[in-house]
Amino acid sequence: MNTMTIAQASAKFLEHLKENGKSERTIYTYRKDLEIVEAFFHGDKDIKEMRLLQVGKFLKGDSLMKKPNGEPRAARTIEKTVRVFRMMLVHAKNNGWIEELPLPKSTPMGHSGSKQDETPEGESAD
Numbered sequence: 001m002n003t004m005t006i007a008q009a010s011a012k013f014l015e016h017l018k019e020n021g022k023s024e025r026t027i028y029t030y031r032k033d034l035e036i037v038e039a040f041f042h043g044d045k046d047i048k049e050m051r052l053l054q055v056g057k058f059l060k061g062d063s064l065m066k067k068p069n070g071e072p073r074a075a076r077t078i079e080k081t082v083r084v085f086r087m088m089l090v091h092a093k094n095n096g097w098i099e100e101l102p103l104p105k106s107t108p109m110g111h112s113g114s115k116q117d118e119t120p121e122g123e124s125a126d
Contacts (some may be wrong), residue, residue, distance in 0.1 A: 010034040030124030033084040
């Protein structure tokens with residue numbers, strides 16, 4: 001595939017999780033996390049155009065740190081959104097949609113650095 005949008009990569013990642021037995025609740029909460037990512041990066045943008053500088057701005061910006069009403073998100077929610085975003089990017093890299101992960105070195109990589117679905121069932125989003 002020549003072009004894979006951020007929204008398409010997100011949808012394919014969620015399909016992958018569903019095929020691997022993740023619960024509907026997990027898929028729902030991950031979808032909500034990825035909607036935050038898509039809103040910031042514009043879901044119709046080619047995922048290959050995502051750059052480290054932009055990701056850094058997302059990881060420090062209000063889109064991630066605050067709810068739509070302006071209240072701060074819980075630290076646990078922010079951590080989960082970052083984890084889901086990272087897992088989606090790892091999935092994209094593993095499928096050849098991107099060549100390198102556009103993540104700052106400080107981004108936690110989880111247990112193996114490539115495991116795509118390590119989050120426990122039932123985590124909720126704010």
